[in-house]
Amino acid sequence: MIETLAYLACVLGFAGFGVKLLEAGRDQPARTLWFLAGFGICIALGITDGMPAMDQLAGHHRWYAEYAPLAGDLAKFGAIGFTVAFTRSMRFGADARLGWHAVLSWFVIVVEIVLFTLAGPDCSGDETVVAAEGRPFLIAYELVFVVYGVLSLTLVAVFFARFATRARAGSLRTGLWLIFAGVVAAVAWTLWDLDDVAALISDGRVGATEDLPAAVLGATCVVLAVAGSTLSVWGPSLAAPFRWARAYRGYRRIEPLWTVLRDAVPGIALDPASGLGRGAEFALYRRVIEIRDGHLALRPYFDPDLPARVVDRARRDGVPTRRVAATVDAATLAAALVAREADHRFQPDDADAPVSRAVAADVSAEAAWLIEVTRAWRRSALVADVRRETRRELGVPP
Template sequence: MKDLLHPISLVVAVLGFLCLLRDLPTRRRDPATTALAAVFLLSGLSFLFSITPMWNYLDRVLGTVNVSVPLAQGCVIMLIACQQVVLTYWGSPPDIARRRARAWLGAGLAVIAGLLVLFALLTPSAPRPIDFTLYYAHDNVYAAYLTLYVTAYTIGEVLLARGCWRLARRSKRTAVRVGLRIVALGAVVTFGYSGVRTGNVIAPAFGISLAGWENFAWTCGDVGAMLTLIGWLVPTITDQAQSIRYRIKQHRSHRGLLPLWLAFYSEAPEIALPIDRIDAAQRRRFRGIGIKLYRRAVEIRDGRFVIREYLDTGVRESSEAHHRTNGLHGNELNAAVTADQILAGIAARAASKRPCSDRLTDFADADRQTSSPMDDIDALLAVARHLPREPARTPHPERASA
């Protein structure tokens, strides 16, 4: 059972670590994110060390029989401490969180030191990757070792379940609440592993063997661990999904604004912001979709400013009447009228036909209220949708507005 479940758990841990690794550079000053990444890394290592082929390989390379036991369980103790660090930083002020985090990490290291000392006192004779606990159940030193490990493990899981449930009730974010409750559920499932291992310590005194409970213990341990890892990932995956959706929207908006940008560029190519004179490092920054979209919006606004003095009130009035008969109203009506004004203004500028001052007007959507950059983009996209589908062509338009 162990060699069946551990590889699955290892895959979950590795995928979770890689998912968190994406955010580490931007959150390197966030101790909670670093601790959470450590949880996934340590969890993956604990599963890796316990798989039979790796167990035997470490025995040969390190020259110590069953050395995977303290390695794997040391990783488990530290990931339990790191989980408490995450909860501490999520639920406490930074100054208090720093003190508590140091205490948790110190306690984890103390437990690991005790495990190493007790393991050194064992006299293992042969590799036991499958039934190590059952084989050494009658050894008093191993009983002390297992008691220390199970006590620390159980206390950590109890506090994890309690802390996650309490923090979930206080969180305002749905993803965080759901994730923490899944973590709490995973911690509760691991109590089955703790119960069997506690029985392994007590059973020899009564002449009882718990060999039949080994599969149950590993199932509870691995399933609980996987639920815990998945729960920790829920907020991160939710944030990354929102980020991906936002970037997709930016790409679509950038393409959607192309007809509008081309309409202005065909008459006023000077709107294109030059980037030829900036250094290579800055030029790379300009390749990001966020900067490209922002530049395109700025250039379109510049184009609107260029033709603003060519807007004729007669064009606006006739356009409004036409689109009202087609059932448009509100912002959609203003966007359609603005598109007509842009085309007429571009044509008037090309013919140098500026209307009289008493016939000048503003864009129909000039009074549209926007509260964020993407609201402004949406307003421009509404205008772009009412332009002809075959915009004016220019050589290399993206080079000028990349």
């Protein structure tokens, strides 16, 4: 089962980062995308090389059996190097020099090849076996890989954490945190090689293929990295059901306020028969506009002195501070509807609209505010008192 999942992660790695390669080819210069694609391809090759299914290839080619562990580790070195290069290009620009880490990476690769050759391990079976005289070289080989990988990837993880913290909320921040999680998984994957060091010290034998924890960590690393780097492509589609549900919830929660305004001012309903026919987000947008239109239509009936009185009463009645503004809006609207019923104008028809709480100019913020006003409209005892008092003052039957 885990082998299948790991292969799936490899396919995702090749597909996702292959797309990035194509994007880079269409939009040169794009070294950053090339580095990202190189990371995905190398790490996918690293996982594939450790799969038990590759034993069939090893059975036909002796040279592959002997050098497969080295090839897999070199692919992981390549993934780490591309990760650092990608990070530097994000920090210093696409044309930034690769710097000291590129020199260090090539030096470490040469050292690893020399150490592996000196160790002369037998990798032809289910286990990698090394003679006593070659054991120190293979232990050094594993330790160099772990130290280099952990230090490099830790620097990358710190960079992405800082970048994600400063990024604006949205798909960019989410993608950066997913890449950060992928790098953390890569650190854990690298550290897992310490179990090979312990096995070498114990009896000079290590498994020739990836064990379960290593395969899981490797697959997790690829999936998270692909998800984070391609979030801009698939994120909107994945988020669509959540946006629909949020919009539908807002649409229903402001319905009581919209209904009473529609009954008072029927002309605000732009298309009463359409309902949710054009989608929940559009329906919510239309309903918000209609409520605001109803509010404007009632402006002659708003008592300009009422808001200050409602604020004072709200404070005396212990209304929570965060709900005072919504209570004021709901109470003044309730009084305006009663005044319209009595045809009692407090202001001329061309009077300015009553001042409401400042809300960001987007549908989500407007809907969130109208939900608060609707809650006060339905539940606030103060709003009910203002409605009754206004009816009594204007002689409107209850």
